[in-house]
Amino acid sequence: MAGNNSTPTEYIQHHLQNLTYGYHPENGWSLAHSAGEAQEMGFWAIHLDSMGWSLAMGALFIWLFRMVGKAATTGVPGKLQCAIEMVFEFVEGTVRGAFLHGKNPVIAPLALTLFVWIFLMNLLKLVPVDLAPQLFAKFGVEYMKLVPTTDPNVTLGMALGVFCLIIYYSIKVKGAGGFVKELSFTPFNHWSLIPFNLVMELIGLLVKPLSLGLRLFGNMFAGEVIFLLIALLPFWVSWTLNVPWAIFHILVITLQAFIFTVLTVVYLSAAHEHH
Numbered sequence: 668m669a670g671n672n673s674t675p676t677e678y679i680q681h682h683l684q685n686l687t688y689g690y691h692p693e694n695g696w697s698l699a700h701s702a703g704e705a706q707e708m709g710f711w712a713i714h715l716d717s718m719g720w721s722l723a724m725g726a727l728f729i730w731l732f733r734m735v736g737k738a739a740t741t742g743v744p745g746k747l748q749c750a751i752e753m754v755f756e757f758v759e760g761t762v763r764g765a766f767l768h769g770k771n772p773v774i775a776p777l778a779l780t781l782f783v784w785i786f787l788m789n790l791l792k793l794v795p796v797d798l799a800p801q802l803f804a805k806f807g808v809e810y811m812k813l814v815p816t817t818d819p820n821v822t823l824g825m826a827l828g829v830f831c832l833i834i835y836y837s838i839k840v841k842g843a844g845g846f847v848k849e850l851s852f853t854p855f856n857h858w859s860l861i862p863f864n865l866v867m868e869l870i871g872l873l874v875k876p877l878s879l880g881l882r883l884f885g886n887m888f889a890g891e892v893i894f895l896l897i898a899l900l901p902f903w904v905s906w907t908l909n910v911p912w913a914i915f916h917i918l919v920i921t922l923q924a925f926i927f928t929v930l931t932v933v934y935l936s937a938a939h940e941h942h
Contacts, residue, residue: 758778
């Protein structure tokens with residue numbers, strides 16, 4: 668619940684502030700103690716909480732799947748092995764249905780990594796909103812934003828990685844000349860319309876990573892704000908609303924991981940397509 672000495676606005680702003688480390692013109696290299704100070708640190712300031720929790724979820728993913736893989740049996744599988752196999756089959760079916768052009772052994776592992784990693788990061792949203800800030804405050808950490816996907820730096824960073832793969836495979840499969848020709852003569856196959864084609868295709872190309880990153884960020888951030896607004900209500904009202912919203916959010920966090928993964932596979936499939 669919100670602290671007695673803070674207004675609702677201060678409570679929400681506090682919970683949405685990242686633990687930021689960077690260079691401040693007056694204080695040098697240090698942790699930010701306010702949103703204004705974090706903003707003054709500039710673009711290269713690091714959100715330590717987003718970085719730490721995203722790496723922790725990545726490590727959990729690798730450890731969990733490696734453990735199940737080493738202990739896998741051809742007999743009757745345990746519950747955990749069964750769950751992992753269901754995830755494998757789900758991602759495999761998704762890739763088979765969305766990756767329609769060519770063969771690439773990287774696509775399925777990439778899709779599996781994105782789906783599970785994003786799902787685990789989103790899953791942190793189900794942790795009570797006050798638990799992490801209050802726990803870390805006891806150790807002198809003023810801010811702790813738990814869900815990495817509510818940080819646009821994380822979602823746009825992943826989208827930028829996907830964008831680099833799109834460019835890489837577009838050039839690798841079609842050649843630099845073929846890629847430029849595709850941009851120049853799509854959708855209108857006439858030399859006089861090359862400038863129009865280039866503008867339209869380049870805009871469409873640049874929109875792909877922006878839509879990937881901002882869609883995931885927007886949905887997760889909106890859900891986080893609603894959790895905070897519910898936490899400001901009286902206890903019995905908060906509990907009544909929080910449980911159904913958390914149950915509904917199990918669907919949201921899974922759906923957002925799925926959408927990001929499917930769009931990545933579709934974009935990479937288009938990068939492998941010969942026109």
